[in-house]
Amino acid sequence: MSISHLFPIDKWDFKTHSILTGLPPEEINLLMAHTTVHQYARNDTVFREGTVPSGIFFIRNGKVKKYKTDKFGREQIIYLANTGEIIGYHALLSEERYPDTAAALEESTITFIPKEDFLQAIERSKVLSQRLLKMLSHEYTVFANSVATLAHRSVRERLAMQLVVLREKYKENYQPGMLVEINLSRDDLAGLVGTARENIVRILKEFREEGMIETKGRKIFVTDVHKLLQASNY
Amino acid sequence: MSISHLFPIDKWDFKTHSILTGLPPEEINLLMAHTTVHQYARNDTVFREGTVPSGIFFIRNGKVKKYKTDKFGREQIIYLANTGEIIGYHALLSEERYPDTAAALEESTITFIPKEDFLQAIERSKVLSQRLLKMLSHEYTVFANSVATLAHRSVRERLAMQLVVLREKYKENYQPGMLVEINLSRDDLAGLVGTARENIVRILKEFREEGMIETKGRKIFVTDVHKLLQASNY
DNA sequence: GGTGAAATGTGATTAAAATCAATTTTCGAA
DNA sequence: TTCGAAAATTGATTTTAATCACATTTCACC
Numbered sequence: 388m389s390i391s392h393l394f395p396i397d398k399w400d401f402k403t404h405s406i407l408t409g410l411p412p413e414e415i416n417l418l419m420a421h422t423t424v425h426q427y428a429r430n431d432t433v434f435r436e437g438t439v440p441s442g443i444f445f446i447r448n449g450k451v452k453k454y455k456t457d458k459f460g461r462e463q464i465i466y467l468a469n470t471g472e473i474i475g476y477h478a479l480l481s482e483e484r485y486p487d488t489a490a491a492l493e494e495s496t497i498t499f500i501p502k503e504d505f506l507q508a509i510e511r512s513k514v515l516s517q518r519l520l521k522m523l524s525h526e527y528t529v530f531a532n533s534v535a536t537l538a539h540r541s542v543r544e545r546l547a548m549q550l551v552v553l554r555e556k557y558k559e560n561y562q563p564g565m566l567v568e569i570n571l572s573r574d575d576l577a578g579l580v581g582t583a584r585e586n587i588v589r590i591l592k593e594f595r596e597e598g599m600i601e602t603k604g605r606k607i608f609v610t611d612v613h614k615l616l617q618a619s620n621y
Numbered sequence: 622m623s624i625s626h627l628f629p630i631d632k633w634d635f636k637t638h639s640i641l642t643g644l645p646p647e648e649i650n651l652l653m654a655h656t657t658v659h660q661y662a663r664n665d666t667v668f669r670e671g672t673v674p675s676g677i678f679f680i681r682n683g684k685v686k687k688y689k690t691d692k693f694g695r696e697q698i699i700y701l702a703n704t705g706e707i708i709g710y711h712a713l714l715s716e717e718r719y720p721d722t723a724a725a726l727e728e729s730t731i732t733f734i735p736k737e738d739f740l741q742a743i744e745r746s747k748v749l750s751q752r753l754l755k756m757l758s759h760e761y762t763v764f765a766n767s768v769a770t771l772a773h774r775s776v777r778e779r780l781a782m783q784l785v786v787l788r789e790k791y792k793e794n795y796q797p798g799m800l801v802e803i804n805l806s807r808d809d810l811a812g813l814v815g816t817a818r819e820n821i822v823r824i825l826k827e828f829r830e831e832g833m834i835e836t837k838g839r840k841i842f843v844t845d846v847h848k849l850l851q852a853s854n855y
Numbered sequence: 856g857g858t859g860a861a862a863t864g865t866g867a868t869t870a871a872a873a874t875c876a877a878t879t880t881t882c883g884a885a
Numbered sequence: 886t887t888c889g890a891a892a893a894t895t896g897a898t899t900t901t902a903a904t905c906a907c908a909t910t911t912c913a914c915c
Contacts, residue, residue, distance in 0.1 A: 455769040463769040480758035486765050509754070516750055520743070523757035524714035530764040531720050535689040535697040537771040538815030542872070573893060581772030583873060588894055604881060605893075776902070807863060817903060822864055838911060839863075 390551070394616055398532045399552045402522050404471040406515070407445070414512045418505065422498045427491035433474070436488045440478035442501040446470055449495020450556070453487045454578060462578040466529075467492070469556050476519070479505060492575065540620070542582045546590050547619035549580050550600065554609045569607040594618070624785070628850055632766045633786045636756050638705040640749070641679070648746045652739065656732045661725035667708070670722045674712035676735040680704055683729020684790070687721045688812060696812040700763075701726070703790050710753070713739060726809065774854070776816045780824050781853035783814055784834065788843045803841040828852070 390396065407415070424447070427433065433444055433451055444451075446468055453474060454464045465487050468474050478485045479502055491497075509516045536545060554567045561567065577584045591607070594600045599614045600607055609615060624630065641649070658681070661667060667678055667685055678685075680702060687708060688698045699721050702708050712719045713736055725731075743750045770779060788801045795801065807825075811818045825841070828834045833848045834841055843849060 453765075455765060457769065457773050461773050463772045465765045465768055477758040477761040480754050481762065482755065483759065483762060486762040509751075516754060517743075519754055520714050520750060520757065521716065523754065523760075524711040525717065526757075526764075527711040527760065528715065528717060528720040530760075530768070531687075531689060531699045533768055534699055534764070534771060534815075535691065537768060538697045539691050539695050581768075584893080585874080585895085586872065592894085818863080819865085819904080820902065826864085 390555070390612060393613075394551055394621060396552065396555050397525075398528055400555075401466065401468075401472065401529060402525050403468070403473040403476075406473055406518050406522060408471075410515065410518075411512075414508060414515055417508045417511065418500055418515075419498075420504050422500050422504075424496060424498050427495045427497060429491060429493050431491045433489035433491065433497065434485050436486065437484050439484055440475060440502065442499050443473055443475040443479060443505050444489070445473050445498040445500060447496040447498055449497065450492040451489050451495060451497075452492050452575060452578075453489050455487050462574070463581060464575065464579040467553075467556060467579065476505070480519070480523075492571065537581050542580060542586050543590050543593075543618065544620045545580045545582075546576075546587060547594070547599075547615045548621060549576070550594075550607065550609055551612060551615055551619065553579075553607075554612065566601075566608040566610065569609070570605065571607075572605060624789070624846060627847075628785055628855065630786065630789050631759075632762055634789075635700065635702075635706065635763060636759050637702070637707040637710075640707055640752050640756060642705075644749065644752075645746075648742060648749055651742045651745065652734055652749075653732075654738050656734050656738075658730065658732050661729045661731060663725055663727050665725045667723040667725065667731065668719050670720065671718050674709060674719055674736065676733050677707055677709040677713060677739050678723070679707050679732040679734060681730040681732055683731065684726040685723050685729060685731075686726050686809060686812075687723050689721050696808070697815060698809065698813040701787075701790060701813065710739070714753070714757075726805065771815050776814060776820050777824050777827075777852065778854045779814045779816075780810075780821060781828070781833075781849045782855060783810070784828075784841065784843055785846060785849055785853065787813075787841075788846065800835075800842040800844065803843070804839065805841075806839060 407418075410418075422445075427449065434440070436455060448470050450470070451468045451474060452464050453466045453468060454462045456462050468489075474489055475485070477483075509519065536548065540548075550569070553569045553571065557567050557569045571579075573584045573587050577587045580587065591600065591602065594615070595602060597614065597618075599611045599618065600609050602608070641652075644652075656679075661683065668674070670689060682704050684704070685702045685708060686698050687700045687702060688696045690696050702723075708723055709719070711717075743753065770782065774782075784803070787803045787805065791801050791803045805813075807818045807821050811821045814821065825834065825836065828849070829836060831848065831852075833845045833852065834843050836842070
């Protein structure tokens with residue numbers, strides 16, 4: 388059972404996984420003609436803000452943070468991409484440089500699709516370009532949500548909300564009743580919520596004391612989603 | 622002369638105006654087959670969050686704020702659309718309900734294009750759908766920027782930055798040396814920056830005393846863009 | 856031009872979050 | 886298993902922003 392009836396998780400998720408799944412074989416072949424597969428260790432950079440894009444990346448397995456760093460070194464995570472998702476297409480389609488940096492959050496297997504193949508596939512496949520249009524316009528919903536949340540909700544509320552989202556993203560072979568292990572550094576969590584590490588630590592402690600989560604080292608287990616949702620004030 | 626070499630204004634601007642300009646006549650005809658033109662007074666709603674989209678809107682003249690309201694009534698402006706821009710396409714393309722509300726900021730003339738015509742035009746015109754892809758993916762750049770800014774910059778910095786952006790948006794028949802009149806309520810300015818009205822008022826006062834702007838009633842005139850840019854810490 | 860509601864502006868106070876300075880824990884490499 | 890660097894945590898303090906309570910100004914309308 389999902390929590391989508393309690394919390395609109397799709398408002399926090401791009402839908403890039405829907406791009407490739409079920410695409411006609413010919414289109415798949417076109418896209419996959421010259422792919423290369425790479426292994427990324429935790430913290431390895433996939434692409435860097437400001438560089439010229441050379442292709443797109445399909446995350447076969449793993450998690451990638453997309454983030455911007457300001458001049459004081461503070462990171463803001465724009466989006467956390469999961470297994471099955473694609474990244475790097477914005478820059479190619481907008482004909483700009485990468486607007487942000489992508490780095491693996493954990494050991495990840497990623498397929499690289501060269502620019503030419505991707506653009507050609509779009510050129511030839513109406514299905515593909517229509518799916519991209521649908522997906523990209525959905526991103527507006529996600530961002531409108533993020534912006535409103537960042538602007539008007541407290542750090543505590545935002546952290547509660549993100550934990551609910553992360554619980555979904557860290558589900559793997561999930562069975563009802565299982566605890567989901569959220570394995571993310573405090574710094575990354577801070578970058579996701581948009582605050583300093585210290586605040587994250589303190590509020591996590593509150594959540595623990597209020598019986599919403601348990602922690603084991605850096606790992607976080609959500610033990611009461613409903614209470615968390617309440618705390619998020621959503 | 623523009624300030625784009627000092628400040629990347631395009632990172633604050635969607636590029637929806639580029640959609641229609643220069644589109645082949647046949648595509649234009651397709652799109653414009655069943656349009657209706659409407660006049661909106663200040664504060665009139667163009668469409669409302671949560672409703673089913675029935676078409677898109679081309680702003681012939683005027684300005685429209687796109688915003689979300691939280692349960693305490695606080696508005697967050699997601700984007701300020703200007704003359705020549707289109708709004709309402711996200712919901713149609715993503716097949717969702719409107720993710721935000723649109724309301725005229727000033728007397729505006731807006732052309733309505735019905736859903737069917739818009740979707741048909743995309744279906745038939747490769748040029749149009751490719752332009753949409755380009756535009757939508759550029760929006761990611763804008764939002765990544767907004768999110769990072771909201772998360773890590775002070776209200777003072779954000780206000781300074783927005784004033785620079787607004788100065789561009791309120792340019793009309795601009796001649797070098799002219800002062801641009803920014804005519805926006807303090808509440809809307811607060812909604813754009815993501816803070817409370819009182820903070821806006823206080824910081825505007827600082828900016829006035831520091832010789833960056835002048836005010837006349839609600840109207841704001843930027844008198845020193847460079848100082849503002851410095852204050853924005855960009 | 857006068858009038859009143861709405862918008863703008865001011866001051867004081869409270870609350871939230873950022874920052875600074877350590878200390879403790881964790882976890883991978885030797 | 887031990888060691889040491891990196892990460893996480895805690896506490897104290899400062900800064901920033903939100904909130905509350907009014908005062909003043911503006912501006913559309915009569």
